[in-house]
Amino acid sequence: MRPGIIEKVTNELRVTPNWQDSVQARAAFSWNNEASALAGLPDGGLNLTFEAVDRHARGPQPDRVALRLLDRAGQASDISYRDLSLQTNRFAHLLRGLGVSAGERLFVLCERSLELYLGVLGGLKQGCVVSPLFSAFGPEPIATRMRLGDGSILVTSEALYRRKVAGIRSGLPSLRHVLLFGVPEGEPMPEGTLDLHALLAEADDSFTMAATTADSPSLLHFTSGTTGTPKGALHVHGAAVTHYVTGKYALDLHPDDIYWCSADPGWVTGTSYGILAPLMLGVTSIVDCAEFDAERWYQILERQRVSVWYTAPTAIRMLMKAGTALAAAHRFPALRFVASVGEPLNAEAVWWGLEALGQPIHDNWWQTETGGIMVANTAGMAIKPGSMGKPLPGVEAAIVSIENGQLTLQGDDQVGELALKKPWPALFRAYLGQEERYRRCFAGEWYLSGDLARRDRDGYYWFVGRNDDVIKSAGHLIGPFEVESVLMELPAVAEAAVIGKPDPLVGETVKAFVSLKGGYIASPVLHDELLGHARKRLGAAVAPKELEFVASLPHTRSGKLMRRLLKARELGLPEGDLSTLENPS
Template identity: 65%
Template sequence: MEHARIHKPAPTQPPPHLLDYEATVAQFSWVQAAALLDGLPGGAGLNMAYEAVDRHVKHGRGHRTAIRWLGKNGERQSLSYTELARASNQFANALEGLGVLPGERVFVLMGRLPELYVAVLGALKARCVVSPLFSAFGPEPIVTRAEMGDARVLVTTPELYQRKVRDLRERLPGLKHVIVVGAVPADEPGVHPWGALVSAASTRYTMAPTDPESTALLHFTSGTTGRPKGVEHAHAAVLAHAVTGRYALDLHDGDVFWCTADPGWVTGTSYGILAPLVCGVTNVVVEAEFDAQTWYGVLQSERVTVWYTAPTAIRMMMKLGADALKGVDLSALRFMASVGEPLNPEAVVWGLEAFGLPFHDNWWQTETGGIMVSNYAAMDIKPGSMGKPLPGITAAVVRRLADGCLELIDAPDVDGELALKTPWPSMMRAYLHEDERYRKCFVDGWYLTGDLAHRDADGYYWFVGRADDVIKSSGHLIGPFEVESALMEHPAVAEAGVIGLPDPMAGEVVKAFVALKPGYEAGEPLRRELLGHARKRLGAAVAPKQIDFRDNLPKTRSGKIMRRLLKARELGLPEGDLSTLESDEKKGGST
């Protein structure tokens, strides 16, 4: 199958790191790539925060700007690498002063404030496990994750603590300390003001030996059943951040980089904190949420050279049209990339029209810890393709056989499951408390991604769809079970089934189907009440946008709601195998 190409532009300054893809792949080894990093002094192991911050100070680059923060009300703050090293040292000392031990979990819940970045790096220095949370989550998703992760410390703001954690804190007996950036609630045990605790701590800190395989990060990603999955990553993942920052995002000395993702998602941690700092560039942080004109202003005023954003934002910018960019000086911008969901081919082409540059799509997962498949700066782009595997990553399209083994699909343009040859540095090391689930992801030395794809004759990979029911909306992964559970907390709801529906802006939007208990009447007032209930419990990013009422929901004989059947009927698709369908199931009308 032949696909349209966007040919690589004329050579730029500086030339791309990955000029010859085939030669680089043939010569690459992770062992040799480790020379990009220092390791802790005296051979004391490998620590993410040291590689991201202190290494640059040691090599005389401490004066460079590490973080340039733009507040939503016009405030500005810059932190050099030296200043970031000292501030993160203070946070590490503050944790030790509280008696927090290596391996204990520090959860960070706040918007994109400077203290978030200081806390993440300081906790990594103290060898704690860091878990950033999305601040727009409702109380239930936040406390569920902190409960699963046995949070020992929570770093947050007064508003978020009072609105989303305080009333549910009895569910978190292990939460000993809450560090608040702002005014501390009066007479609250274990609640500490950032200013008195952190700002008063010493700016000198010596990192203890750190095993590269010790856990550094805990990210939560939703599954189709049960609670969210806690994905554990080791300090060794920082090597993948260094390599992908160079090859996939083409970061060079002197670059001004902006990743628009929130650190509450893995992209915002791996590429909104770690990769740019490891590569020693200036990392722009914008507190405000998406607004096209504001974003264009940031690109212009901050002279952003490399921009990493999401398809949802690109589609919203497309809706405004290229005319909105007239008069905006984007002469500094040389590379644009996209992640979070497959990027529509028309969005790649639109980038050329609006910005004079194409968007370079790439693919990875929370479980992979870093970019695995990418469109590179010097490589022709086939709009709609994920690109080619990163040097050091072996990808394949496979078919699972009845005996549990795998069959590699060599023929081009044949759909199968995308698989990655293990290991690589940023590969997840565990699912929190779910060893069996983790083991099932690996067969015959391959990690099975659960995503369907095919490879064309030129070696480009193309995303086909997800093999499970996880909903991807505006770059957020949403587990249907979590939404269903929140809906069923309402006294009117007997059953709930949740699916994702295609949406031109968000990729997918959440739709819920609800069966009511006797005595409740379906109608617009109850629909509004349920939508409000879900938004309060889950937050606007996760809550359903639509709710339909059904007399009952399609279920298997064992009682499991068949989401795929709900989706097929909603979209008019083939219903597939109904052999496990409950025999007396009725389709039921919707209102």
């Protein structure tokens, strides 16, 4: 067993952390004080892109690199804050020239290219409600989201349009304009589309920002339900304050950092922390156009001298699966902070980061609905591997239970639902067209996350499971994450997932699905070793009764482990919404 805590000594860290956690610092924190660091629009309004881009373009270092785009060959193209301001002005100007009004829904379906960033940031300048989509979505998920969002403008490439949009366009009556790029030279534009780059070339690079305020709608992020249609969570421009604060305190961004968020902007993390938060802090962001490849990722960390890296547990486990020799072949002298989000991070992965990267991996917790990081292991905190960390400044969290409509605060080490006291600037304002579902997210002044957790005596929060993932066996409430973490303690295990199976005697029994690291082979001996280890660590009541080896486990493209899909397949139940599944086949 490893020790239970990774201590930090501030004067031994390469950079003094932005957040020094203390009772006094928390008492002194104010959202209004933090908002004063932003510029605001001349008429007292607020706009995400103005704060992320134009504030720096008009500041003392307009030529600082905002985006460093890496093509598939690894060649870099740098875009300064000044350039990004001018190019997003052109995009916003062309929208205005097409008669696009503030409040219209603009969808962006792009791989990680400059056009994606122009679409998101330029659309926000014109006051559009912007919704980035996964480029890997198939036609039906795209159509579903665009219909739910009443999308009137789409930015996409010729290849994606031809493969995924042309066949569904007749079913999108609100779609007025398709802005296309990447049409092969000499070929005509597809019917009913506009040449994005031709319009950009003609557009003025000066632009008067739309009159947005902190309460103006800004971003529309879709999050899948377990069975029904996706939920469209609507956010506002006031979220700029949360992006600024969490980028500074949760990710510890400093002006000279080279930052890389490996999340796709089709996921809320890729927008909030791949586009907006790093730009709010004026840092340089790495944008990699290629998909995951362990060697390529290590090279990016090394050659680009990445200092702060934000990634997902799935990617970390894939790196772990690739073996320690590959990591040992590289050096990461600039890397000083690594964070993860999407699924709770097992303790073994936190320790692996310390051994392979020279830095422990800092887990944090938030949701599409919260709009930003709420609970985190920050740079100056001691880490308890396996914990989500502590609430950030300005965030009041609690463990609650609700019975007969009454909310009760739970004490330390009690399991309950993780709740957050509202308001905070990035809290979502609606589920599009689902008012009753939105209302059910709140109990008085508390936002109810649907995640079960506990808080220890030191104020650290520990994830137990989603309400609908928790296993009830013979009176025990078993959190999947706890069981999975124990299985991952053995060196053979790359990843584990557990589900509850109906049992007439005890209610549910625990079944585990395990994928192995390279070099290990599934066998009856290993099967029994894993079950025996779990029984020894967890006790017979909590340990799995069944274990099945699988080649891989199902994830969403945002890295979330799809336990409910494993359960549906195991029990022959409907599989529900699979639109965000990483590999739908």
